[in-house]
Structure formats: C-alpha cells, structure tokens
Amino acid sequence: MSTTAGTAPVAGAPTAGSGVWLHGVVVDADPATLTGIAGMDGRPTRVVRAAGLTAVVSAAPLAEYGEEALRRNLEDLAWLERAARTHHTVVDVLSRSGAVVPARLATVHRDDGRVARVLTERRAELVATLARLTDREEWGVKGYVVPGAVPRGAEASVGGGGAGAAYLRRRRAQLTAREEGQRIAADAAAAAHTALAGYAVAARRHAPQDRRLSGAATAMVLNGAYLVDQAAVAGFSALVGALADRHPELRLELTGPWPPYSFVMEPAGEPAHQVREPA
Structure with missing residues (x-):
C-alpha cells in the first residue's frame, strides 16, 4: 500500500503566525468547490500545486496547531473531535469529486514551499496511490x-440438589x-x-x-x-x-x-x- 500525503507536525516552530494544514492530495481540485469548504481556521481551503499534483490545505494558526499546542490539544477529546470533523469534511468533499490521498490528522507544515517539496519528493508513490484509488x-x-x-437449550436442564444447586446449574448454562x-x-x-x-x-x-x-x-x-x-x-x-x-x-x-x-x-x-x- 502507499502512504499518507503528509509528514509530522511542524517542529520547533514559533507560536505566532500560521502553518499549513494538509488535508489531502488530488490530481486537481475545482477552486469553486474549495471556496465553499471551511478549513481549520474557518476560512476557505486553498491549493498548493507542484509536480503535477494538487495539495488541498488550510491555514493553521500556530498558537493552536503548532507542535506544543498540538501535543496538548490532541489530549483534549472535545478539541480532537472538532478538528477531526473539520478535516474529515474537507477530505469527504474531495473524495466525492475523485480519488484523494487523505493526509494524516494534524499534518501541519511550515509553509507552502514545504508542502510543494512533499509533492515533488513523493510524487511517484502519490501518483500510484491515486491511480489505485480511482473509481473506487x-x-x-x-x-x-x-x-x-443462539439456542440456549442448556438453560432448561433440571437435576437434583435443591434450589441452590438448580440456580447454579441455570447460571452455568447461561454463561456457557x-x-x-x-x-x-x-x-x-x-x-x-x-x-x-x-x-x-x-x-x-x-x-x-x-x-x-x-x-x-x-x-x-x-x-x-x-x-x-x-x-x-x-x-x-x-x-x-x-x-x-x-x-x-x-x-x-x-x-x-x-x-x-x-x-x-x-x-x-x-x-x-x-x-x-x-x-
């Protein structure tokens, strides 16, 4: 099998400014479709193109999505559910328009240049994965x-030994x-x-x-x-x-x-x- 579209979150990044959250990789994406999909910061998603591939991304404020913030937030189930649903919504829309290689949750890059580098370095495997997923x-x-x-015939068994023994037999039959x-x-x-x-x-x-x-x-x-x-x-x-x-x-x-x-x-x-x- 092939690989996800992204790598690890931004390491050693400052907490000010914004990183680039990778949602997935496709061959191409309709800008009109992306305009209606909110990314991680609530604004429309956009694309980064390189090596004949298209990465669909959104802005990821480092105060919330930087390395240290992510490590903390990923332990917060409510935060995690919100982030996962936002990410999934983007990937789901992309999948309805054609093949998509979903990025792993919380794949945040420093800038567009780093995303373009991933597309270039991993072009062969991404192209192969997209081909394998097309029309599927x-x-x-x-x-x-x-x-x-499941029959429970054993529950009806009877035997001597009094009420206590009968209860134990019934209980044992139920467990069996x-x-x-x-x-x-x-x-x-x-x-x-x-x-x-x-x-x-x-x-x-x-x-x-x-x-x-x-x-x-x-x-x-x-x-x-x-x-x-x-x-x-x-x-x-x-x-x-x-x-x-x-x-x-x-x-x-x-x-x-x-x-x-x-x-x-x-x-x-x-x-x-x-x-x-x-x-």
Missing part, C-alpha cells in the same frame, strides 16, 4: 452479536450459552469478512469498537473496511444482505462510502490515522 470507494461493514439467534454465542458469532464474522474481502479490491479488518463507542447493545465482532469498485457497489451491498441472511447470529451494518482512510499507509507501514470512524 471505501465501505464499512460492522457485525454485532445477535444473542437470540453466552460464550458459545460469542464463539459462533466470531466464526460467522470471520466467514463474512472472507466473503466480502473476496469481492472487494482490498480489505482490512479493524479491531472491534468498544460498546461505549459503537453505541450498540451487543458486542461488535466485525469491523471491516473494503475498497470496492464503484461499478460493483450494488453487488457488494447485495452480498452484505445475503451474508446477513446466511448468518442470523450476526447483525450486519453497511456504511459508506468513505474516503479511503483504511487503504492509505504511512511510509513505515503503519496505518494512517483514521480521522473519522465509519458509523
């Missing part, structure tokens, strides 16, 4: 356990059924992911979200991302429906399309920061 979309599929779909339900759902999730990955151009299986993040009543056992040809989206959606019928122990949820966050990699091989979790 990221779709998410999440799978949740459906407890009612719950564990068995989790195992069956996990196996179904693996099978569903294999089928979806076989249909997609590329696939990634992310760690399941905690219920506090997912907001779901039951555990998540599948959190997959799939790069799908735009012409094949209807078939992919139909496959999700077929898999849901085949695996009633899973509740499958299709989300998207999303910018290709899951299919852009850091130079060292680490996944790009996912700016917004598909929901």
